[in-house]
Amino acid sequence: MFAFITAALLVNLPLAFSPGPANILCLSVASAKGFKGSLKFIAGLQVLPFLYSLIIAFGAGYFLTQHAYITHIVKIVGSIYMLYLAFCMLRSDSDIKKKPEIKSSFSFGVMAQALNPKNIAIILTIYSLFSVETQDYHFGIVLAFIITLCNFLSHLLWASSAQLILKSPLSKYQDKFFGALLVLATALLWI
Numbered sequence: 001m002f003a004f005i006t007a008a009l010l011v012n013l014p015l016a017f018s019p020g021p022a023n024i025l026c027l028s029v030a031s032a033k034g035f036k037g038s039l040k041f042i043a044g045l046q047v048l049p050f051l052y053s054l055i056i057a058f059g060a061g062y063f064l065t066q067h068a069y070i071t072h073i074v075k076i077v078g079s080i081y082m083l084y085l086a087f088c089m090l091r092s093d094s095d096i097k098k099k100p101e102i103k104s105s106f107s108f109g110v111m112a113q114a115l116n117p118k119n120i121a122i123i124l125t126i127y128s129l130f131s132v133e134t135q136d137y138h139f140g141i142v143l144a145f146i147i148t149l150c151n152f153l154s155h156l157l158w159a160s161s162a163q164l165i166l167k168s169p170l171s172k173y174q175d176k177f178f179g180a181l182l183v184l185a186t187a188l189l190w191i
């Protein structure tokens with residue numbers, strides 16, 4: 001079990017900390033609402049990856065591999081949503097003042113993950129890497145906790161780094177920067 005946990009952490013940590021839609025949204029929400037103001041949003045981001053992981057651990061991975069078009073549809077819809085968010089960020093005035101209109105609720109965090117194609121793709125990829133081990137659902141459950149823990153730590157780190165951006169000379173361009181990162185993250189999903 002120790003070797004499995006170590007391997008799962010080594011696979012998950014770089015994926016969780018990479019710039020993706022959820023991490024960029026954490027940065028954006030925290031820059032507008034502050035770190036404490038982003039915590040409900042971050043909590044909401046954890047719900048679906050954990051549930052998806054448990055569902056896959058209990059056998060849905062086989063169903064999704066047999067019906068790959070479902071994953072493709074989610075990827076298309078999620079990419080459109082990500083581009084919409086990027087467009088909103090790119091049009092923003094990037095004022096440093098806290099923005100009350102930025103959504104930072106728990107339910108918005110859940111919705112953001114529901115429309116995040118990187119989330120589903122990464123979870124499927126991780127479970128396929130550990131397909132032999134996760135045939136035992138105990139390992140699948142442990143992997144669900146590892147994925148969620150790595151995501152949670154990543155989201156906290158990205159949100160806490162927002163204050164560094166706000167203090168930098170580039171702060172007046174923060175929303176443009178976040179929007180550009182989101183466009184890049186969307187493009188990387190299709191490579």
